[in-house]
Amino acid sequence: MLDLLRKRRSVRRFLERPIEAEKVELLIEALLRSPSSKGRNPWEFIIVTDPEQRAKLAAAKPRGGSFVANAPLAIVVCADPDKCDVWVEDCSIAAIILQLAALELGLGSCWSQIRKRNHIDGDPSSDYLCQQLNLPDRYEVEAIIGIGYPLEEKAGHDKNSLAYNKIHRNVFGS
Ligand SMILES: Cc1cc2nc3c(=O)[nH]c(=O)nc-3n(C[C@H](O)[C@H](O)[C@H](O)COP(=O)(O)O)c2cc1C
Incomplete structure (x- = not known):
């Protein structure tokens, strides 16, 4: 896990190569193994591969989500x-x-924030997505994770660049 974390970066540019169905299944398994408060599993996950639908997702907010x-x-x-x-x-x-x-699994990914973001028309991005995805109105969209084979190579963050000043021992400030 630490080796993985040492490599971790956000990837926003992807090869056109589709992701194999077996890998998508493994990603779904990983999602469903997530812990949740009181085991209530309030989440739902919508797997989107259709290019037209992805374009609609990318339009959920005016900035920072086009990579989707x-x-x-x-x-x-x-x-x-x-x-x-x-x-x-x-x-x-x-x-x-x-x-x-x-x-x-050798894939890159990036988070597109949806919660507390607005569509270009001023309505919440989450409301726009509920319409596009046939989600009931009361649902809230937290994020969209864009995934694919990386087109960009990024080195993991150098250990010397880590913000060790954010670590406090016993009390804040020490
Ligand atoms: C809660 C959260 C929201 C984020 N939202 C976006 C986003 O909307 N668009 C985007 O391009 N990246 C987004 N990111 C990725 C961050 O920009 C990225 O993690 C940060 O710049 C550090 O870069 P690194 O992941 O390569 O270390 C988000 C990350 C987190 C954790």
Whole structure:
């Protein structure tokens, strides 16, 4: 796991090569193994490969999400907020587990933030996505994870660049 974390970077440019069905199944398994508060599993995951549908996902917000259109696989991470008060945490954990599983399988990925973002028309990006994805209105979309074979090579962060000043022992500031 540490070796994996030492390599981890966000990848936003992908080869056109589709992801093998077996790898998609492994990613789905990783998602469903995520822990969630009280085991309530409030999340739902929408696996999107259709290019037209990916283009609609990419249009969910005006900035920072366009890479999703060119990712061979996009996974929408959403939840029914009525099922759990900490659905944001549950969704975030599932999303990062997905990203690490993708890395393990030789894939790159990047998170596109949806929660608290707005569509170009001013409405919440999540509402726009509920319409595009036939999700019931009460659902909330947390993020879209774009995944594919990397077209860009990025080195992991150098150990010397890590923010060790953010680590505190016993009390803050020491
Ligand atoms: C909660 C969260 C939201 C993010 N939202 C976006 C986003 O909307 N668009 C994007 O291109 N990258 C997004 N990222 C990726 C970050 O920009 C990236 O992790 C950060 O710049 C550090 O780069 P690295 O992942 O390569 O270490 C997000 C990451 C996190 C954890």
